[in-house]
Amino acid sequence: MVVKRNTWQREAVREALGDTDGFVSAQGLHSALRDSGSPIGLATVYRALADLATEGDADSLQSLDGESLYRACTPGTHHHHLICRNCGLTVEISADPVETWARSVAADNGFTQAAHIVDVFGLCAECSRAAAQSGTAQADPR
Numbered sequence: 001m002v003v004k005r006n007t008w009q010r011e012a013v014r015e016a017l018g019d020t021d022g023f024v025s026a027q028g029l030h031s032a033l034r035d036s037g038s039p040i041g042l043a044t045v046y047r048a049l050a051d052l053a054t055e056g057d058a059d060s061l062q063s064l065d066g067e068s069l070y071r072a073c074t075p076g077t078h079h080h081h082l083i084c085r086n087c088g089l090t091v092e093i094s095a096d097p098v099e100t101w102a103r104s105v106a107a108d109n110g111f112t113q114a115a116h117i118v119d120v121f122g123l124c125a126e127c128s129r130a131a132a133q134s135g136t137a138q139a140d141p142r
Contacts, residue, residue, distance in 0.1 A: 009040050013048035014072075017058060022088035023069035061119045080117075084124035086131075093120075 016033050017024070024032075030045040049070045053060035059073040059081070071090060073079075080098050082091040098118050106114035123131060 009044045010048045010051070012038055012040055013045055014052060014057065017049070017052070017070060018072040020071070022090045023059070023061065023063075023071045023083065024088075025063075025067050025069055029070070061117070081119045082124075083119055083121050084127055085121050086123055086127040089124045089126075 012033060013029065016029055016036075020029065020032070026046045026049050027042065029049070030040070030042045033040050033045065049058060049060075049068075052058035053070060057073070059071045061069055061081070061083075063069050078095050079092045080095060082093055083089070098116075102114060102116045102118075106112070
C-alpha cells in the first residue's frame with residue numbers, strides 16, 4: 001500500500017469528516033469546508049476522501065441515488081451500518097450475525113473466499129414517528 005503524504009488539505013478533510021455526523025458527500029463536505037473559510041478545491045476533497053476510504057480511515061457507501069458518501073470510522077474494524085434514508089442517522093451494527101449469514105449463504109451456493117459489504121437503509125425511529133404523524137410514511141421500496 002502506498003502511504004500518502006499528510007498535507008494540510010488531507011488533514012482538513014480528515015478533521016471535517018470527523019466533525020460530521022453520519023455520512024456526507026464530497027460536495028457536502030467541500031461546501032462545509034468552504035463555509036468555514038477553507039480554500040480547498042472540490043477535486044482535492046474527492047481525492048482525500050477516496051484515499052481515506054482506501055486506507056480504512058473512512059467508511060464509504062453508495063447512496064440509493066448512486067452518490068458516494070463518506071463517514072469517519074475506526075480503522076481496522078469490520079462493521080456494517082443501519083442508515084436512515086431521511087436524516088442520514090447511521091448506526092454501526094455488530095458484524096457477527098451478518099458474518100454468519102454471509103458465510104452460510106456463500107457456502108450454500110458453493111462460494112469460497114466470499115467478501116461483502118452490508119448497509120441497511122430504512123427510516124430511524126424519529127423519522128418513522130414524524131412520517132406517521134404527518135401521514136407521509138414512505139412506501140417500502142422492496
